[in-house]
Amino acid sequence: MIEPSKVEEAFKRVEKENYDFRVYLKRHADINELDEQFHQLNKELFSGYDCSKCRNCCKEYSASFEEDELETVAVFLEMTKEDFLGRYIKESIPGEYQLNVRPCCFLKENGECLIEACKPASCRDYPFTDRPERLFSLLNIVASSEVCPVVFEMLERLKQIYGFRRR
Numbered sequence: 001m002i003e004p005s006k007v008e009e010a011f012k013r014v015e016k017e018n019y020d021f022r023v024y025l026k027r028h029a030d031i032n033e034l035d036e037q038f039h040q041l042n043k044e045l046f047s048g049y050d051c052s053k054c055r056n057c058c059k060e061y062s063a064s065f066e067e068d069e070l071e072t073v074a075v076f077l078e079m080t081k082e083d084f085l086g087r088y089i090k091e092s093i094p095g096e097y098q099l100n101v102r103p104c105c106f107l108k109e110n111g112e113c114l115i116e117a118c119k120p121a122s123c124r125d126y127p128f129t130d131r132p133e134r135l136f137s138l139l140n141i142v143a144s145s146e147v148c149p150v151v152f153e154m155l156e157r158l159k160q161i162y163g164f165r166r167r
């Protein structure tokens with residue numbers, strides 16, 4: 001697996017190839033078979049991978065919260081929901097709650113997450129490679145291969161599986 005600090009540079013070398021591979025998958029992959037391949041790769045590559053040594057996603061993206069997650073995190077931080085909203089959240093579109101800082105203010109020096117026990121689904125589920133209908137989310141997945149070493153590796157493995165010719 002590529003080092004987290006090297007993934008952005010590595011992505012630049014295969015950027016065009018990854019976007020071409022997306023087009024190839026859109027034309028040739030079976031939706032259910034692709035989901036199963038992502039599922040297997042997700043299981044294999046994340047099992048035993050220590051995300052606390054990476055945390056690229058926590059540095060590059062702003063966590064987003066569902067309405068019903070705000071109260072839970074506020075209570076965990078011993079704050080009122082209103083204080084939590086005022087201090088940490090921006091609501092650029094009504095009903096879309098996003099952290100107002102990046103890198104994430106809950107990321108600790110040692111790579112742990114301060115709100116690990118109740119972090120939002122957007123953090124728990126990232127990079128979303130184990131969700132159904134990945135065929136329709138390949139643009140986001142290719143974008144994630146610039147940030148996440150596991151997604152970078154997934155696409156390399158998928159290229160092998162599909163015999164995608166390197167240009």
Ligand code: SF4
Pocket residue numbers: 057058062063104105106107108112113114115116119120123
């Ligand atoms: S809440 Fe935790 S998991 Fe989510 S971005 Fe912040 S540090 Fe990372």
Ligand code: SF4
Pocket residue numbers: 004050051052054055056057058126127147148149150151
């Ligand atoms: S999900 Fe990907 S980017 Fe985020 S910490 Fe784990 S390996 Fe790194």
